[in-house]
Amino acid sequence: MLGRTRHLLRGGALLAAAGLLAACGATGPTGGGSWEFTDDRGEKISLPARPTRIVAQSAAAGTLWDFGVKVTGVFGPQKLADGRTDPQIGNVDLNSVQSVGSTYGEFNLEKFASLRPELTITTMYDETLWYVPDTAKDKVKPTAGIKIGGKPIPEVLSRFSALAEALGADVKGGPVAAAKADFDKAEAGLREAAKAKPGLKILVVSATKDDLYIVRPQESGDLKYFRSLGLDIYEPKAGADYFQKVSWEQVREFPADLVLVDNREAQALTPTQMAGISTWKLHPAVQADQVGPWFAAAPMSYQSFAKVMNELAELVRRSRTDVVG
CATH class of the missing domain: 3.40.50.1980 (Nitrogenase molybdenum iron protein domain)
Structure with missing residues (x-):
């Protein structure tokens, strides 16, 4: 396993x-x-x-x-x-x-x-x-x-x-230079969105039907980068490698205003599937409907990450910072 x-x-x-x-x-x-x-x-x-x-x-x-x-x-x-x-x-x-x-x-x-x-x-x-x-x-x-x-x-x-x-x-x-310009603009937009929402606490997870995995941003290149732009992404204190594995019963031990969920449908549960797990529905971000995608395996191109950052910035702008104290 x-x-x-x-x-x-x-x-x-x-x-x-x-x-x-x-x-x-x-x-x-x-x-x-x-x-x-x-x-x-x-x-x-x-x-x-x-x-x-x-x-x-x-x-x-x-x-x-x-x-x-x-x-x-x-x-x-x-x-x-x-x-x-x-x-x-x-x-x-x-x-x-x-x-x-x-x-x-x-x-x-x-x-x-x-x-x-x-x-x-x-x-x-x-x-x-x-x-x-x-x-x-x-x-x-x-x-x-x-x-x-x-x-x-x-x-x-x-x-x-x-x-x-x-x-x-x-x-x-050509197209690569244009994509690079879009990337730079998206980076600035995400930085501004993070600055406008001080105190917004973010949790990133991946899930199977048996366990929940709290992703470690320092080991994940995209999340590490997003932290450098000002996002407050939770870093697990336990576990090894890329995650901390916890049971579904422990989900409320990791409060956050916003949760990003692994969007790799072939490898992980989708938010719709997770909604059928009773303890998941007790998480404050889930109750506040502040759940979005973590693009865990997006292609490493300017074009791809301009889109990822634009979507994340919009999600940050829409999120409340008072879901958890």
Whole structure:
């Protein structure tokens, strides 16, 4: 259960401040010339030409797509049970890519090989390539890992921007520059919203039918970033890694004016499902109808996080600060 739980919450612990590692791209939009990139493990990838056939984990694929880099194949969450696109994969056109696996631990090496991939890209919470099984990691090289665990969002955005640029994307003009401007505006808006609501206490949770998980913002890149913008997000005093696990009977021991709930429907209970749990309905924020989404696995792009911050700022503006004393 602990392994499954870590999988559940590490996927939302979305970033150290080591400076950007060296990355350089080949000239020309479709390759030509040698190509090198050093990933966040410190591993240098050297190829005879810029890779164009890329297989990427869902969150990485969604991020690169927004930066203008289209991928050939994907692995990791793609669709929800009702057929809707999983938020983790963002704007990727699932009709134009091939899937080599959609659940944790699933990786079809035969299908992967058929795509003739030149580079595999995924995220990391530590030094482990996310969603790449141990049995497959030596068979999908070369691999590039971008670390997101515990790193503030701007640092992760910078790393993905460097990777996208190395892969031939224009990250200084066009849609990416416009998205960066929207991101900066959304950041200022969230900072202003937080400043206008001093004393607003926020709790972030993820849930299963048996347990409630109090998310640790210092280990979650997005929440760590939001705290730096002025939001007062509760930090658990107990537990380990990315959360403190508590029983549903303990829910009132964690009062807050506003609760943000993990929105990954494939991994966690939705607010509608949580509403059927009697003790959850006793939480003061729930009674005050001050519950919103935590975008635990949003793609790490300017476009994605501009939207996340705009929605969060609006939620903060609407919230009362007197729900708890």
